[in-house]
Amino acid sequence: MKIRLTGLLILVCLIVSSCYNGSEDIKLTFWAMGSEGEKVKPLIEQFEAENPGIRVKVQAVPWGAAYEKLMTAYAGQALPDVCQLGNTWIPQFAMLGALTSLDSLVTASPIIDAENYFDGSWQTSLVNGHIYGLPWYVDTRLLFYRHDILTEVGFEQPPQTWQQWVEMSRRVREHNEEAYANFFSLIFNDWHVPVILILSNGGQLLRENDCYGAFDDPKTFEALRYYVDFFKNEFAPRSMTEFVNVYQGFTEGRLATWITGPWNINQLRERAPELKGKWRTAPVPAGQGAVSTAGGASLVIFKTSKHKAAARRFLEFMSLPETQETFFQLTNGLPAVKSAWNSPSLRNDPEIQAFFKQLESVAATPAIAEWEQIAVAIQVYMEKAIYEQLTFEEAISELNREVDRILERRRWLLQENLLFLEED
């Protein structure tokens, strides 16, 4: 009897709590990835102050879990109103019919102008002629290096070419056998390094309208072999457990370089203040050309949002040059709006200006729904070659076969004209 009563009571509580909704303000939910989620709060407050009646609830989503979380939320119809999406994910969500086209916003808004964005990142938001996201910040991966260690082994300047890179790695290893010259993550969804190497070597990823893998392309082949050799020569650790804490490895000098994004500039300053002045950043050494990936993130509005007008206001606010500059100061996220680069805090920083140049020549990863799955496959098959479970040539041909299989569905959808379903 008692048991049943308690059960009923709980049920009632559940129902009441799920129906209860306090205020009458429009509540926008906004998912932001990584540290952005925690650091944009001042901007949110500013937006709320300027737009009474709209409240923004920010949820920080860790980058590592973001893709899975977004897909699950799509499947479970639990997407937020506004979201920060990694640029490479926009095509996928557009083809799933999850995103609202922003064409009318771009046409109507006096603030937003395609000319004012870096072309590379604007292109990543264009799917089948419609714009689905507004670039929020741009980034590209950098070489973080221990200047002191590189100097000790005779590299006053960080390596500029692939040959120098190998030479530097060899010397670091000789200098201290406890240390590795580089840290490349082999975590399955952390696939940027091999892709950067391919792009900067001028290699192809996919062919025939992105319907088949192109990993046997000579330049791609060369870049991936170069990548695998780093592990085989012990220039990079292949076990990921020792450096669960990469910051610690970098601080202790057991890692001399690390390819990662600009967001880790602040992380390193906070976590390793004693390392001040000992580390610097540089572009990733170039292969055939100095092309890098068009990283960064855009803001999108999901189709399921019930507050699209408020969401548009929010996107416009985030695109203002002033907002973009504040955003840079808060997060180190590089402004996607070019006019924000004229502000003193960016203009007077030579290292940042180097980015500006780099960002004018970035290459986009394929704008297809299957990209994340393909990128993970690259990582998985390269791991097999690194551990010599497969020879390098076998790994490449199996990777190609796997990618062709992944793309079978795309080929069928293209053929049946089902890939791009018109806006309703």
Place this chain on the structure above:
Amino acid sequence: MKQLKLKSLLLHVVVAIAACMTIAPFVWMVSASLTPAGESSVFPPRLLPSETTFEHYHHLFVRLNVGRYFLNSLILAVSVTMISLLVNSMAGFAFAKFAFRGKRHIFAVLVASMIVPGQVTMLPVFLLLNKMGVLNSYLGVILPAMASVFGIFLVRQYLVSVPDSMIEAARIDGAGDFLIYRTIILPLALPVLLTLGLFTFMGTWNDFLWPLIVMTREEMHTLPVALAGLLGEHAQDAELMMAGSVVTIVPVLIVFLALQKYYLQGITVGALKE
């Protein structure tokens, strides 16, 4: 005699060492959770913190919203337990005492369904709950857990031995079946219900895969799901993760220690009945 004493001493030493080794991970977990940040990643590892700090617990509850996950876990564990006890005890009673056509067959089909692993039904149930609009709500966990063959089976086995005459007597006094269930059967079955309830509570609290799939909104996460998510972001913060583990483990330990008699009974009864 002397040899016997030596043997007994040896046995005590061996068992004690084994017990210490079994407990060691918990000891390290608690101690690391009280250690200042970064200090547990040193060589040699220290078993006792140089100074005790509660900063990680503070961080968890104040900045990482762990109180909410705790509440979710608690609400889910309690409501799944209560609701499934009600549903399963009613069905168990019916299977034990009511005569109706096809009873043996229905029961056999239920028992046979136990060999189908939960992973088979995972995807369709996800899609179904999606259509019902109960993903990201407590109901998404409660509804699929409502009926369990194991629970029905346990209650049925227990009630089969209750003499029919008790129920007949109550019927002659004019009691309806639900009244009989409430006033006679439930008190009778209390021991088995306590056991079953404890199993359900702990099973729901410790469950990971299903809440991971159903609860995609952060504010609906249970402690185990939140802990796995935390690991994605804070893998480098060992001490914080240990504090999270302590918060997840301690409640279920307390419940177990308080009611262990019923738990141990349940396990052994289940095994011997087989």
Place this chain on the structure above:
Amino acid sequence: MRASRQSILLFLTPALGGMLLFVFMPIAAALLISFTDFDIYSLGYFERTRVIGLDNYVRVFNDPVFWTAVLNTLYFVGVGAPLTIVVGLFAALALNVPALRFKRLFRMAFFLPVVTTLIAVAVVWRYLYHPRYGLINYALISLGIEPVDWLGDPQWAMPALILLAIWKNFGYSMLIFMAGLQAIPPSLYEAARIDGAGWWQQQWYVTIPQLAPTTLFVTVITLIGYFQFFAEPYVMTQGGPLNSTLSVVLYLYQQGFRWWQMGYASAIAFVLFMMFAAISIVQMLIRQRQYGQLI
């Protein structure tokens, strides 16, 4: 006992309705889905789905990653389950020695891991296994043994997960063995002693045969639990390194809930089901041979 139709409906509907809605219908649905290429594209737009017959099953059988997952699972089950049971048996035998004191305390210590949250202890063990700072390597170094990169080395990752599983679960089999031991009539031991059997011989000739039904029960429970292993690799290794800890259920989860290949994942689920069915049939055959009865 007779009962009115209303009563029967009242008492059975919630449970049977729940079972129908959340077990039986989904099983049928999963079977249907496994014959289609239902995936993330199909969720919003059903016209993007094709019926592809047995293609998913053909793909399962030709998928090297799936077979890796099967072999890993068999490795985990084949090594982990017997060890868990043996350790549990030894613990039960030790706790059954009349001269042992503090029995309840020891039993509690051995049983504690069983009731704790798997995810939480997996997180703890992830740090215990740290190649440089972990307690386990520290213990090895203190004993003069070379440290091991437990979770980072494809050779060692699975043994590491097995060790964790043994630690987590042996208390359960111990407890059931203890109950089984108490049911053995003392007269059997007396008879053995009169025949001159020592302690080990008594265990071998009396305890082990007498515990056969208990052992079968423990084995089946352990096997079924171990076949579903998922959470340990999910939080400790993500199936790596080099897929060396990828289990069938983890692979199913990845295909189903990471890449949303529901058709393919359903086919994997049914193959898993067939493995379970095989265990159950073997168990029934053993029982039949032992006791001449089914179930």
